[in-house]
Amino acid sequence: MAKRAAPEVNAGSMADIAFLLLIFFLVTTTIPKDSGIPRKLPPIDDTEQDVIIKEKNVFTVLINNKDQLLVEDQVMELKDVRPAAIAFLDNGGDGSCSYCKGKRDPKSSDNPDKAIISLKNERETSYAAYISVQNELVAAYNTLRNIRAKEIGPKRGFAEMDFVEMETNLKDPKFNGNKEKLKDLVDQIRTEYPEKLSEVQ
Amino acid sequence: MSKFKSKKDNALPAMNTASLPDIVFMLLFFFMVVTVMREDTLLIENILPVANQVEKLDKKYPISYIYMGQPAKGYEKFGEAARIQLNDKFAEISEVQSFINAERLALREEMIPYLTVSLKVDKDANMGVVMDVKQELRKANALKINYTTGTGDVSQNMD
Numbered sequence: 001m002a003k004r005a006a007p008e009v010n011a012g013s014m015a016d017i018a019f020l021l022l023i024f025f026l027v028t029t030t031i032p033k034d035s036g037i038p039r040k041l042p043p044i045d046d047t048e049q050d051v052i053i054k055e056k057n058v059f060t061v062l063i064n065n066k067d068q069l070l071v072e073d074q075v076m077e078l079k080d081v082r083p084a085a086i087a088f089l090d091n092g093g094d095g096s097c098s099y100c101k102g103k104r105d106p107k108s109s110d111n112p113d114k115a116i117i118s119l120k121n122e123r124e125t126s127y128a129a130y131i132s133v134q135n136e137l138v139a140a141y142n143t144l145r146n147i148r149a150k151e152i153g154p155k156r157g158f159a160e161m162d163f164v165e166m167e168t169n170l171k172d173p174k175f176n177g178n179k180e181k182l183k184d185l186v187d188q189i190r191t192e193y194p195e196k197l198s199e200v201q
Numbered sequence: 202m203s204k205f206k207s208k209k210d211n212a213l214p215a216m217n218t219a220s221l222p223d224i225v226f227m228l229l230f231f232f233m234v235v236t237v238m239r240e241d242t243l244l245i246e247n248i249l250p251v252a253n254q255v256e257k258l259d260k261k262y263p264i265s266y267i268y269m270g271q272p273a274k275g276y277e278k279f280g281e282a283a284r285i286q287l288n289d290k291f292a293e294i295s296e297v298q299s300f301i302n303a304e305r306l307a308l309r310e311e312m313i314p315y316l317t318v319s320l321k322v323d324k325d326a327n328m329g330v331v332m333d334v335k336q337e338l339r340k341a342n343a344l345k346i347n348y349t350t351g352t353g354d355v356s357q358n359m360d
Contacts, residue, residue: 015218018225025232034258036319036349041339067359078355123329127269127322128250128358130331131348135252135355142254171259 037134042198057109059088059117063133065124078132085140089115089193099148099192112144112193120200137197144193149185156185163189244279245270245286250324251353258347262315265304265343267297269330270323283326285334294330297337317345324358 061081062070069076071084089112092100097111109115117137121130145163153161157178161169166186169175247270258264268286272279276291285292287300305313318338322331338346 011222014222015225018222018229022225022229022232025229025236029232029236034260034264034319034349035255035352036258036347037252037254038256038317038345038347041335041344041346043342043344044339078359121328121332123327123332125328126324127326127328127331128324130328131250131252131324131350132355132358134348135254135350138254167256 037131037138039134053116054110054114056093056107057114057116059085059109059115061117061119061133061137063119063121063125063129065122067126067129069133078136081133081136082140082143085117085137086143088117089140090144091115099151101147113191116196116198118198118200138195141193141195145189148189148192152189153185156181158182158185241266241268241286241289243268243286244273244276244289244291245284246273246323246325247321248324249321249349249351250358251351252348252355253352255350255352258317258319258349262317263304263308263312264317264319264347265301266319266321267300267334268321269334270326283323283330285330294333294337297334298341301338301341301343315345316343317347318343319347319349321349 060070060072064070069078069081071081072088076084087102088109089102090100091102091108092104092111093106093108094110095104097113100112102108119133119137142164149158149161149163149166153159153166158166158181163186166182166189169177170179170182170186245268247268269283270286271281271283272291279291285294285297287296292300301316301318305316308316320331320334335346338344
């Protein structure tokens with residue numbers, strides 16, 4: 001008896017089926033873009049005591065309902081906010097801040113620890129303007145921290161890394177380096193330039 | 202009718218498409234892996250503003266989303282002003298707290314303090330609604346928030 005081979009299954013339509021699925025997934029795919037500016041809201045505190053803060057230690061930013069900026073009682077363009085904030089934070093007026101490179105203007109902030117940025121907006125302010133200003137202020141802090149990281153980083157064995165990279169490395173489980181030391185360094189820079197951004201409600 | 206077919210066929214030989222399914226499957230698997238199904242159907246306009254000082258949202262920790270923006274096409278009856286969307290429907294400001302509490306209930310207890318609220322706000326929305334939501338979040342003690350944005354230069358926000 002002649003041996004009969006089993007008939008082959010026609011696989012010609014497999015490509016069609018695969019294409020169908022492919023197109024379905026292509027259409028439903030949304031590449032997630034979940035990144036943003038992290039913030040911590042202040043807890044509601046009933047026992048509010050008045051802390052006396054010197055006027056010169058506060059950097060006021062006001063965004064009005066037409067998205068115009070008033071920084072320290074002067075009208076300002078968005079692009080000028082970052083340098084102004086950097087100059088304010090890095091001023092070091094009382095001389096206690098050894099790492100500050102500012103002008104040491106006695107009329108501006110005492111040291112980065114005391115310097116507070118106060119952001120005020122109105123209800124009619126657009127969200128885009130608010131985020132832009134937030135972004136610039138965070139950028140001011142990050143710039144100063146990056147400079148500081150470049151200064152003290154090499155001595156601690158973390159050359160070629162700015163502060164933002166340090167932070168990402170700290171979170172990255174694949175980072176192969178001394179995480180303990182890196183954490184100390186990041187914490188030190190964070191205390192040297194603490195992010196004191198208050199929002200007026 | 203010739204008995205012997207001439208060996209020389211003038212037509213081009215058909216291309217071998219046997220590996221086509223393999224290629225398509227490869228693409229298919231890629232898209233299957235990267236696909237994240239939309240969690241919520243948006244009832245509002247939601248074009249996020251851009252910023253460049255962003256941090257990636259850690260997926261390790263639980264995230265709740267609050268959407269805000271003008272009602273989208275087809276939902277004009279809900280007005281022109283920016284509205285809040287929680288899950289799949291419009292919500293009032295007073296519902297934010299119960300939403301957060303419901304989100305917390307779904308979490309394992311040790312994860313509750315790490316709950317991050319991602320605010321996905323349309324760039325044309327005004328700050329009033331955002332401020333109200335922030336105040337509600339403070340009341341609910343959900344203090345970790347993230348202004349979710351795209352990445353890009355801030356000058357793009359103004360046009």
